[in-house]
Amino acid sequence: MSGAAAPAADELAPGVEVEVTIGPVAHGGHCVARYDGRVIFVRLAVPGERAIVRITQAKAGSFCRGEVIQVLQADPARIPAPCSHYGPGGCGGCDFQHVQPDRQRELKAEVVAEQLQRLAGIERTVVVEPLPGGDVGWRSRVRWALDAQGRVGPRATRSHRVVPINALRPCLIADPAITAATDTLDVPPGVHPAPPTGPRRRRRDSGRPPRRTPVALPEVVLAQAADGAVTATWPGRPGAAPIVTEHAAGRDFAVAADGFWQPHHAAADVLAAAVAAALAGVELAGRTGWDLYGGVGLFAQVLAEAIGPEGTVIGVESDERAADLAVANLADHPGFTGRCGEVEAVLPTLDPAVAAIVLDPPRSGAGPRVCASLAGLGPDVIVYVACDPAALARDTAALAAGGYGLDSLRAFDTFPQTHHVECVARFVPAAAD
Ligand SMILES: C[S@@+](CC[C@H](N)C(=O)[O-])C[C@H]1O[C@@H](n2cnc3c(N)ncnc32)[C@H](O)[C@@H]1O
Known part of the structure; x- marks a missing residue:
């Protein structure tokens, strides 16, 4: 910042x-700062610091975004x-490497607590x-962008620019085998997006250049299986994505290389154990349980x-390939049935006698709507399992309205x-809460 007078709140601009x-x-990993009454969501900050922030986005009459460029305290x-x-x-x-x-x-933890307090009381x-x-x-799975120069990597913050990942400048949160795979990646040139062409024309009416439409970059998925091998898939790759084997909860799971599996090497195992612990204490032998949004059947x-x-266990999953794989993965459980479809559509077709969801x-x-339906069925x-604390807090409020308390x-x-966090929440009928 120069010795010039400090700008007024309405002068904040990129x-x-x-x-x-x-x-x-x-929520989202930014910290909240106030400047002359105006809210700035600040990246690269730690609560309590004094810092110089450069504005990166300003909406007239609304909040701004900015990044710390110098820490004073x-x-x-x-x-x-x-x-x-x-x-x-x-x-x-990443949001929190600093x-x-x-x-x-x-x-x-503060974000989860704040969301629960604000959205669910x-x-x-x-x-x-x-x-x-x-x-x-x-990280054993990444979905990275591919640019016209053939570079592969995550996008820069709030931008479509690819941050190129290679052996010299690896992604530190990815398994080193994922970075190594970027060096040998053989994506056909036809998959690369066309580079932007021609100079930017000025808008005839305003004199300002037209807004450049962001190029939708193709995405490459790099998935590392339990044996350490990395498989790459990209749009237009011939045939369906290969099936890879993952391991969690004491067994193997077949997963499409571009399908959903927890990205952290240890997450599927840890979350499966947490779900098992949350089910413990309820007598479930011989009864019915549902695994909704079930993927390839980890929690089933x-x-x-x-x-x-x-x-009986019923898995519901909207992705056809994952639903089929869940059936294959659970083949040794005679009581498992997989249903492919949206939870909202499948729910009314299920026998409502369910003990655990x-x-x-x-x-x-x-x-x-889904939360109200589930609570209305009266499971024990x-x-x-939630990857977004705000959604969890909103759904906690909906389950509470249906008579289920956060136990x-x-x-x-x-x-x-990163700012992301996964929660496992156990709800029981409020009287038993
Ligand atoms: C967070 S993943 C969880 C998968 C699985 N439980 C696991 O841990 O591997 C969410 C899953 O829900 C599926 N899905 C998304 N919307 C859905 C919906 N409306 N109905 C059913 N499944 C849905 C996705 O395809 C995805 O497999």
């Missing part, structure tokens, strides 16, 4: 620099980011548990163990260095 005190962390938990791609304008894949890992987990102290394996090299396997050969919806959550227990909550650092 490129403007302001000095602020950093406030609490918000550092928090003791601030550390030099270990990755060379991290920093102002850099890779958008924060000591234990403090990262405290920040995530629940006061709860949250602890985010680390996973085995450390805070780098944990946990339910099948708890329910035993005399009981496990649900693991995508980031948007299950939503109030509902176990909710226990565990949170796991399944995505170290």
Whole structure:
């Protein structure tokens, strides 16, 4: 910042620099700062710091976004980011590399607690548990963009620019075998997007250049299987994506290389154990359990163990290939039935006598209608695996309205260095809460 007068709040615009005190962390990994009454969501910050922030986005009459470009008073938990791609304008894949890992987990815990408090009216102290394996090299699956120059990597923060990953400048959170695979990746040239052509024309009416339509970059999925081998898939690759073998909960699972599997090496195992623990204490032998948003059947396997050969497990999954693989993966459980379809559509067709429901919806959550339906069925227990604390909090409120209380909550650092966190929440009828 120069010696010029500090800008007024309504003068905040991209490129403007302001000095602020950093406030609490918000959902999404940014911290909240206030400048002359205006809210700035600040990246690369730690609560309590004093810093110079460069504005990166400003909506008239609304909030701004910015990044710390200079720390004036550092928090003791601030550390030099270990990755060379991290920093102002850099890779958008990580949010917390500048924060000591234990403090990262405290920040995530604060976000989960705040969302529960604000959206569900629940006061709860949250602890985010680390996973085995450390805070780098944990990622066994990435979905990276491919640009016209053939570079592969995550996108830069709030941009379509590819951050090129290669052996010289690896992605530190990815398993080294994933970075190594980028060096030998043989994507046919036809898959690469066309480079932007021609100079930008000025808009005749306003004199401003037209907004450049962001190029939709093709995405390459690199998936590392349990044996360490990395498989690459990309749009237009002939045939269906290969099937790879993953291992969790004491058994193998067949998964499409471009299908859903927890990206952290240890996450599927840890979450399966947490779901098993959440089901414990409910007598399930010979009864019925549902695995909603079930993927290739990870939690169906946990339910099948708890329910035993005399009981019934129903898996519901909208992706046809994953639904088929769940049937194959659970073939040794005679009581398993896989249903392919959207949970919303399949629910009314199921026998409503269900003792345990496990649900693991995508980031948007299950939503109030599904939650109301589930609560209305009166299961003994509902176990909710959530990758988004806001969706979990909204659905917690919906389940509470249906008579189900939050009985226990565990949170796991399944995505170290990023703002993401996974929760396993146990709900029981409110009287038993
Ligand atoms: C977070 S993944 C969980 C998968 C699985 N439980 C696991 O841990 O491997 C969510 C899954 O829900 C599926 N899905 C998304 N929306 C759905 C819907 N409306 N109905 C059924 N499945 C859905 C996705 O295809 C994906 O497999």
